[in-house]
Structures are given as C-alpha cells and as structure tokens.
Amino acid sequence: MPSPLTRPMRLPLFWAFLRIGLLGFGGGPSMIPLIQQEVVKRHAWMDEETFGDVLAIANTLPGPIATKMPGYIGYRVAGISGCLIAVAAVIIPMILAMIALLGVFSRYREMAWIQGMSHGVIPVVIVMMVQLTLDFWNKSRVALGWWISLTMAAVSGGLIYWLGVHPGWVVGSLLLGAMLLPLGARRKEAPR
Template sequence: MTSPSGKPLLLPLFWAFLRIGLLGFGGGPSMIPLIQQEVVKRHGWMDEDAFGDVLAIANTLPGPIATKMPGFIGYRVAGVSGCVIAVVAVIVPMIVAMIAMLGVFSRYRDIAWIQGMSQGVIPVVMVMMIQLTMDFWNKSRLSLGWWVSLAMATVAGGVIYWLGVHPGWVIGGLLVTALLTPPRASRQEASR
C-alpha cells in the first residue's frame, strides 16, 4: 500500500511501531501515549477522535492492548500486511528485551544501580499517563462539558475501584449506552 503521495507506508509503519516497542517501558498502558504520539501527531494516520475510539474498543476486547492497537492501526493504514508489520514491530523488541533483561536482572538483581534503574522508569511512565489522562479529560470536557465529564469519571472510577468491575465492562456498557441513545437534535435544528 502507498500513501496519497505514492510513498509506501509499510516502512514508516514498521519504524513507528518499532520505536514504540523499544521505548514502551511499563507494558501496554504506558505505550498508549507513545502510540498516540506516533499515529496522531507525528504521522497523522488518524485524528484524536478516531484514536480515542480505537482506544475505547481496544480496552473492551480481550488480550493485551500493546498488540490490539498496533494491529488495528496497521490494518487501517496498510491493510493485512500493515497489521502484521505493526504487530511484529511492536512485539519483537519486547521479546528480545524481556529475554535479555530477565537474564541481567536475575544475575545482578542485588546491585543497587540495577534496582534504581528499574524504579527510575516508574516516574517517567507516570508522567506519560498523566499527560494522556489530561488529553482525554480535555477532549471529554470540550465534547460533553465539565459536569457530565466529571460525573462520568466519578461513576466509572467508583464502579471500577470500589465495586471491582473490570474497566472493559464499564467501557462496553458506555459504548452500548451510546449506541442505544437516540441522537440529540443540534441547536440549529431545534431552533427551526
């Protein structure tokens, strides 16, 4: 497949997801901001709304998000070969790094700088997750308003943390509710 300019997309797709696989410390959730950076901001393969939809649907499906999102995005960008390229580019660095790092950690786990290195990644991942949360909060606030966004976040947090409901069920319930709710008339249509 090629882009509208005639440039092949498989190589940029491979490099984008290879970077994500190499830099995605902390597992799938920490990769989400990296995926957003590459797919939305750097390459423009989808906009923020489409990315939010992909993230919501990926959270409702079983399996690791670190392979679901690259698989769908790769398919959307370059078809079946794009799906395969994106998933392979993301998982190969993880597999190689996991084998190498587990060997190093098991051999040198008592050395202070090894322990510090593994704990030093945590604040970086935390900042990335806060940035992603703020981006989604702003998007929600602009489309739904402050109060509705705050109410939905509070209810979802309560259901997930206090009742122990899996986040996929909460997201799935919201998606079903949105599909079954009739669309509201816009202000222009209501004034006619």
C-alpha cells in the first residue's frame, strides 16, 4: 500500500508513461532511453545506478520490457495502483496506434510517404540507443574499470551474437556471478 506521500505521484506517473507509450517507436528496447529520461532525469524517481539494476533484472525476466519496467517503476513510485497506472499508460497508446496505423498501412502501404515515415524513425532510434549505450559504458567504466568493462562487453557480445546465447542467460549469469563473488571473497578473507 503506498504511503500518503506517493498518492500525488499517480498523475505525473500516468503522464510520464503515456509520453513513453506515445513516443516509443520501435518497440521495447527503443523505449528504454525514454523511460530513463522520464524516470531518472526528469522526475528523479530513481538514480542511474538503480535504473541500471532495474534494467538488468528486467532483461532476465520473461516478457516484454516495455511493460516490465513501467510495472516495477510504477509500483516503486505509487504502489500497486502506480503499477497498474504505469502499465496502462504505456500500453493504451500502443494498442490504439496499432489498430489505427495497421489499417492505414495496409491500405496505403505502397505510398512513398508511408514508406518514408517508417524509414525516417530508424535514425532517431539509433541515436537514442547509442546515447543509452554511452551512459551505461560510462557507468561500467567507473564501477569496474576500462579493462574489465571491455572484457565483459566482448565476452557478452561473443556469446550473444556469435554463439546465439539468449541475452537473458548472459545477464542472469553475470548477476549470479556478482552475487557469488562477494561470498567467495569473504571466504578467502575468513581466518582459519
């Protein structure tokens, strides 16, 4: 149950995720920078480190990230009602847009402006993803150092792109390793 302090947060939560739902062209991964902008930079509901942790855990769970992250963030900000508000606000525009746009696209798909519209969004999504990548690179570099970050990126990329390992397994393995590493370090330090 949310505290009385979180009740006024429901309306900003709704508008934040409605904007994400309206502007999130390209699906879940392209929405991540928009979620980060609203949650971390605009409203400061969580810091960069917490956002990175939420993103990592959301990637290991099944289902679309476009609903997992709003659900958790909404719950964190305003309890169960915040979860429902955030998820509804992010999916309602998608549902309505899909119904409307699929009808338009199927009827006018051969027209140049329809094809241009779909191609014109791609560079913007690329820029958003590069910005998110740079933000996470800087966070990793500061926390782990250059060499460890590069090594982990190279190994993860190799597993995902060359060996076809699902990204959830890679992220899950890294989370498990991070949980067990301090335990192993503590055992080495313990007196015998």
